[in-house]
Amino acid sequence: MKVRNLIILILVAALLFAGAYTVFVGLEFGYKSFEPLRALSYDMNLGGGAAITYKMKEADEASIRAVISIMETRLQDKGILTYSVTREGEDRIQVNIPVNSTSKMSDAAQIADYLAETGNFNIRNTAGDVLIERSEIDDVFVYEDTLGKFVLYVSVKKDSIAKLQEAALEVKESNDPYIEIYLDDVELASVYVTSGIDEGTFGFDAGYTEYQANEAADLINSGMYPKGVSVFEEKDLGPDMGEAGSLFMAALGAAAAVAALYLILRYRVPGLLGSLSILFYLTLTAFLISLMRMTVTPWAFAAVGAGLILTVASQICIHSDIRKEFDNGKNIRASYRSGYGSASKTVLDLFAVLFFAFLVFVVSAVENITNFSYFLGVSIAVSYVSSVVVNRFLYSLVVGMAPEKTGLYFAARKVSAEGSEE
Amino acid sequence: MMFKKKYVIGLLISLIVMLAAVGVSLLGPMDFLGLDFTDSFIIKADIKEEFDEETIYGVLSSYKSRTGDTRVEKAGDHLDQAVIRVQHGNEELAKEIVGKIAEKYENAAYRGFVSERNYSGMSPLLRYSLIVLLAVLAVCVFLAVRQGVAFAAGTFFAILFGVAAGVCLTVLVAVPIGVGSYMGSVLSAFLSAAVLLTLIGGKMKEEAHKGDEKPEEPLFSPVMKGVAVKGGIAAAAALVFLALLIIFGGTQVKAFAVSLAAGGITGVFSAYMIGAPLIWEIMEKGKTARLKPRKRAKAIR
Numbered sequence: 001m002k003v004r005n006l007i008i009l010i011l012v013a014a015l016l017f018a019g020a021y022t023v024f025v026g027l028e029f030g031y032k033s034f035e036p037l038r039a040l041s042y043d044m045n046l047g048g049g050a051a052i053t054y055k056m057k058e059a060d061e062a063s064i065r066a067v068i069s070i071m072e073t074r075l076q077d078k079g080i081l082t083y084s085v086t087r088e089g090e091d092r093i094q095v096n097i098p099v100n101s102t103s104k105m106s107d108a109a110q111i112a113d114y115l116a117e118t119g120n121f122n123i124r125n126t127a128g129d130v131l132i133e134r135s136e137i138d139d140v141f142v143y144e145d146t147l148g149k150f151v152l153y154v155s156v157k158k159d160s161i162a163k164l165q166e167a168a169l170e171v172k173e174s175n176d177p178y179i180e181i182y183l184d185d186v187e188l189a190s191v192y193v194t195s196g197i198d199e200g201t202f203g204f205d206a207g208y209t210e211y212q213a214n215e216a217a218d219l220i221n222s223g224m225y226p227k228g229v230s231v232f233e234e235k236d237l238g239p240d241m242g243e244a245g246s247l248f249m250a251a252l253g254a255a256a257a258v259a260a261l262y263l264i265l266r267y268r269v270p271g272l273l274g275s276l277s278i279l280f281y282l283t284l285t286a287f288l289i290s291l292m293r294m295t296v297t298p299w300a301f302a303a304v305g306a307g308l309i310l311t312v313a314s315q316i317c318i319h320s321d322i323r324k325e326f327d328n329g330k331n332i333r334a335s336y337r338s339g340y341g342s343a344s345k346t347v348l349d350l351f352a353v354l355f356f357a358f359l360v361f362v363v364s365a366v367e368n369i370t371n372f373s374y375f376l377g378v379s380i381a382v383s384y385v386s387s388v389v390v391n392r393f394l395y396s397l398v399v400g401m402a403p404e405k406t407g408l409y410f411a412a413r414k415v416s417a418e419g420s421e422e
Numbered sequence: 423m424m425f426k427k428k429y430v431i432g433l434l435i436s437l438i439v440m441l442a443a444v445g446v447s448l449l450g451p452m453d454f455l456g457l458d459f460t461d462s463f464i465i466k467a468d469i470k471e472e473f474d475e476e477t478i479y480g481v482l483s484s485y486k487s488r489t490g491d492t493r494v495e496k497a498g499d500h501l502d503q504a505v506i507r508v509q510h511g512n513e514e515l516a517k518e519i520v521g522k523i524a525e526k527y528e529n530a531a532y533r534g535f536v537s538e539r540n541y542s543g544m545s546p547l548l549r550y551s552l553i554v555l556l557a558v559l560a561v562c563v564f565l566a567v568r569q570g571v572a573f574a575a576g577t578f579f580a581i582l583f584g585v586a587a588g589v590c591l592t593v594l595v596a597v598p599i600g601v602g603s604y605m606g607s608v609l610s611a612f613l614s615a616a617v618l619l620t621l622i623g624g625k626m627k628e629e630a631h632k633g634d635e636k637p638e639e640p641l642f643s644p645v646m647k648g649v650a651v652k653g654g655i656a657a658a659a660a661l662v663f664l665a666l667l668i669i670f671g672g673t674q675v676k677a678f679a680v681s682l683a684a685g686g687i688t689g690v691f692s693a694y695m696i697g698a699p700l701i702w703e704i705m706e707k708g709k710t711a712r713l714k715p716r717k718r719a720k721a722i723r
Contacts, residue, residue, distance in 0.1 A: 045674070051497055051505075065541060087539035088464065094538070235503075238496025241674040242475065247667065255663035262655055298602065298678050305663050306613055313617065313656040320652065346624035349568060353620045356564050357613065360557035368605055369553055 005400040012394065016276055020283040023290075036290040040102060040245070043082040043297040043371075047100040048239040050108035054116065055232035059091035063226040068093060070223045071115050077218040078111065079104075081370060082297060093229065096237055104293055112231050114215070119224040121183050123154075123167075126176045131167040136160035140220045142213045143203065150213035152188075153203040154181075161200035168197045181206070183216065241298065248301040252308060256282055259312040267319045269408045273394040274315035281311045281386035288378055299372040307379025310350060314387035317350075318343040323409075332409055336399045340392065347387060354380050429703060432695030436587040436688070443590030456491035456598030457507055459547060462538045465506040465516040468498075470529035478504055479673045481522045488515060491598040493674070504530075507538070546601060554585065554608050561616050565623065572704040573623040580619060580697025584611040587692065588685035595680055602674075603681035610685030611692070614660075618653050618693035619701075625649050626701065646698065653690065660686055 026035030041047070056064060068085050071093070075083045080097055088094045095115060099108040121140075123132040138157045145151050156164050171179055172193045181188045181204055188206040208216060256278050263271035263278075285304055289296065322339030326332065358380060361373030447454035475494045482492045490509030497503045506519070516535040524530040558581050566574035588611035589604060597603045625648065664686070667679035 048496075068541060087541065089536040092536075235498050236501060237505075238475075238501045240493070240495060241678070242672045244671060244675045247670055247675065251663045251666035251670075254666055255659040258662045259655065259659040262658070298675075299605075302606070302609070302682060305660065308663075309656045309660050310617070312659050313621070313652060316652045316655055317621070320648070342628070346621060349620050349624055350617060352564055352568070353561050353616050354613070356560040357557040357616065360553065360560050364553040364556070368601060369550065372605075372609065 002401045005397045009394065009397045009401075012397075013276060016279055016283070019287075020279055023283050023287045036287055039290040039293065040296050041104055041293060042098070042100065042102045042239070042245055043295050044084075044096060044098045044237070045082075045240045045298055046243070046245045046248075046296060047098060047102045049096055049098040049100050049103075049237050050112075051233075051235050051237040052095045052097070052108070052112045052115070052231060053088065053233040054093045054095065054229040056091045056093065056229045057227050059227065064091075064093065066223075067225050067227070067229060070119070070225060071095060073222040074115055074218065075111075077222060078114075080111075082295060082368075092232060098295065100239075103295070108234065112234055114219070116229055116231050117219055118184050118228050119219055119222060120185070121181075121220045121224070124180045124182060125167075125171055125174075126178050126180065131171075131179065132156060132160060132164055134220070134224045136163070137220065138200075140217045142210070142217050144210070145205075149205050150208050150210050151203045151205050152208070152213055152217060153201055155201040158200070164200055164202075165197050168193055168202075183220070188216070244298075245296065248298065252282070252301065252305060255305070256308055259308075259315075263312075263315055263319070267323065267409070269398060270319050270322065270395065271315075273391060273398060274319060276394060277315060277386040277391040278308070278311055280390050281308065281382055284385070285379055285382045288382065289375070292378075294374060294378075295371065297368070297371050299368055300375040303372050303375035304379050306354070306376060307383040310354060310380065311383045311387050313350060314347045314383070315391065317346050318387070318391065326409060333399050336395060340395070344388070351380060351384050429696045429699035432692065432699065433583065435695065436583045436692065439587045439594065439688070440590045443593040447593055454593060454599060455544075455547075456600035456603070457493055457509055457540075458600035458602075459540065459542075459544055460491075460509055461540050462507050462509055463511045463516070464534075464536050464538050465504075465508060465511070465519060466533040466535070467504045467506065467520045467523060468529075468531045468533050469502050469504050469523070469527050470531070471502060471527060472500075473502070473504065473527055475504075476672055477526050478506065478523060481519065481526065482506070482508075484522075485515070485519060489519075491600070503533070511535075547599075547604060550601075550605055550608070554612055558582070558585075558612060558616075565620070569623045569627055572701050573619070573626075575704055576697045576701030577616065577619045577623070579700055580692040581612055581615045581689075583696050584615040584689040584692030585685070587611070588681075588688040591684040591688055592681045595684060597677045597680050597684075600677075602678050606678055606681035607685035607688075610682045611689035612685075614657075614686045614689030615693045615697065617656075618649070618690060619697045621649050621652060622646070622693065622698050623701070626705075646694070650694070657686070657690060 022034065023036050026033060026037070028034075054067075056067065064087050068087065071085050072083075075085070075095075075097065082098050084094075084096045086094050097108065097111060099105050099111065105111065119134070121134045121137060122130050124130050136156050136159075138155045140152055140154050143151050143153055168179070171177055172195070177193045178190050179193055180190050189204040191202075191204050206213070206216070260275035260278050263274040265271070267274065285307065289300070289304075294300070318340060321343035322335050325335035325339040330338070354376070358373055358376050361369050362377065364370075364373075473496070475496065478494045479492070482489060482494070486492075489511055492509075493507040495505045495507075497505045504523070513535045517532050520530060520532040558578065561581075562574040562578045565577050585608050588607035589599065592603050592607045593599060625646075661683070664679045664683045668676050668683070671679060
């Protein structure tokens with residue numbers, strides 16, 4: 001039993017160190033390599049991006065504000081949450097987006113063009129008369145039909161249903177029974193009208209791929225610019241904070257090392273197990289972040305730091321409660337059982353407090369807080385697994401061996417007159 | 423040691439920090455709100471060679487009283503242009519600043535000066551504040567259910583004062599309040615106070631369960647010393663993290679780290695000096711349920 005536990009402990013520790021090496025340093029197999037940290041994508045602050053300046057025709061205060069609002073919606077639809085859109089001078093709009101060497105999106109020009117689209121969607125007859133304007137459209141959504149084509153369905157506002165039905169009937173009975181669908185004066189499709197429209201919805205196939213169809217739907221749904229805009233200038237932008245990603249990582253590593261050293265010096269073998277839990281926390285968090293391709297911001301590092309502090313605080317709670325039992329004369333097995341039991345309540349409370357804060361932040365879904373909350377969520381989950389599951393498993397292995405030499409467990413300590421721990 | 427009303431000392435110190443921050447922002451050259459919340463001007467300069475943002479920040483530091491908050495970004499295909507955001511200024515000042523930059527980078531040339539409008543104004547500040555307040559309430563509701571209303575009340579006041587003092591301390595150490603610095607100090611104060619008061623609450627409850635009529639008075643008591651050791655080590659790890667960022671980071675990283683540190687310090691201070699004494703005071707007066715009755719009965723049995 002003792003030998004088996006020792007072997008398992010050594011294997012688990014070796015696995016942890018190998019995992020940490022793989023995640024933080026990476027592995028190479030001939031031409032192939034596995035370097036999870038290379039997959040981290042940084043935001044504007046840490047990785048820089050692209051600055052696109054748009055010029056607006058006949059700009060006025062109201063139209064610039066409307067265009068900025070629509071641009072923000074389009075960027076959010078594209079999954080870009082860390083951006084800035086500001087008015088520059090009288091007739092220009094500056095958009096900064098985190099498209100850099102580390103980001104998922106690499107084509108800033110494509111986004112620049114997408115944002116330059118006016119979004120003027122309308123339905124015309126073959127004579128070119130506009131039957132339904134953008135302002136009468138309620139929603140556009142994508143549906144994959146039985147043939148695997150991505151069809152755009154358009155639903156008009158309630159007030160315009162009768163107008164659409166009437167127009168469809170008129171087209172159907174005409175000599176040229178087609179309606180033409182336009183986006184920014186480009187014909188997307190020409191639809192042969194065979195029947196009337198019962199409800200305010202109709203679909204058309206523009207020959208789009210799924211991505212193109214969704215992009216078109218987002219573009220139309222985001223609204224139409226009151227005035228046209230054009231790309232005036234596009235240039236690269238350096239990171240606000242310099243290339244500080246590696247500094248943040250090194251600082252986190254140093255903080256973890258200090259905490260691990262303290263745990264080992266103060267709690268000996270249990271402290272070593274606590275240090276392994278901290279290593280597990282950092283490794284798994286880094287791996288999950290790179291796996292999920294989450295955009296790393298300074299907030300992300302703050303959240304991972306909060307998780308690290310939580311892990312350290314949990315370790316100290318657990319070890320000091322076990323130590324208290326141990327100092328009262330119990331053997332390590334009995335100390336572990338009662339000490340872990342009492343500490344786990346406080347540890348659970350700690351996690352619950354941060355979990356409730358995380359829930360509010362996630363639900364609120366506001367820019368920086370959203371990014372912070374996602375990372376906080378991952379950090380809390382991994383910290384819980386590290387502090388409670390992994391640490392407990394490692395502890396149970398050591399307790400299973402239970403060598404009698406008490407010096408292995410905790411450093412000698414002074415007890416003050418009041419009986420407090422010093 | 424008389425412990426009654428000890429929380430008043432903590433409240434007073436927090437209020438002094440807040441008043442000092444208000445005084446500094448009203449009398450001093452630095453604006454309370456930074457670029458993220460105000461309109462600004464952009465100075466564009468062609469540096470025409472590789473440059474260091476910190477050198478530009480160095481030049482800007484001598485203009486701080488005239489420019490307010492500043493931010494420097496590299497731009498252009500070869501990142502050889504400087505985009506300098508300033509809160510206040512005019513074309514003349516812009517040219518003067520670029521002239522000073524030219525003393526460091528001889529090819530630097532003035533390229534343009536343009537105003538930038540911030541439409542969101544103060545609304546992000548209000549939005550973020552509301553969200554944090556909701557999170558504080560969620561945590562307090564949990565603590566009320568788990569540890570009693572006294573804990574929740576003490577935690578609520580301690581977090582509010584910790585957060586407010588954290589933002590003010592950030593201003594006092596000359597970091598203008600932008601999105602990063604505001605949220606940094608707020609979240610840091612909130613999380614540190616909440617975590618510490620959960621530890622303190624757990625210990626107080628544990629003591630009460632031992633059968634004492636009331637738990638050990640906090641602050642300087644043996645129980646609190648134990649909590650201080652636990653919290654202190656976790657705080658030391660956080661300090662190492664922040665100290666390295668402050669020492670080795672650029673201007674923006676420093677500002678972010680300082681705001682996190684300021685929030686952390688006031689959060690810890692509020693937990694010990696306001697939250698713990700207030701909880702003890704409420705419990706002593708017996709105005710609020712000290713512990714959940716069922717659990718207390720179980721503990722006494």
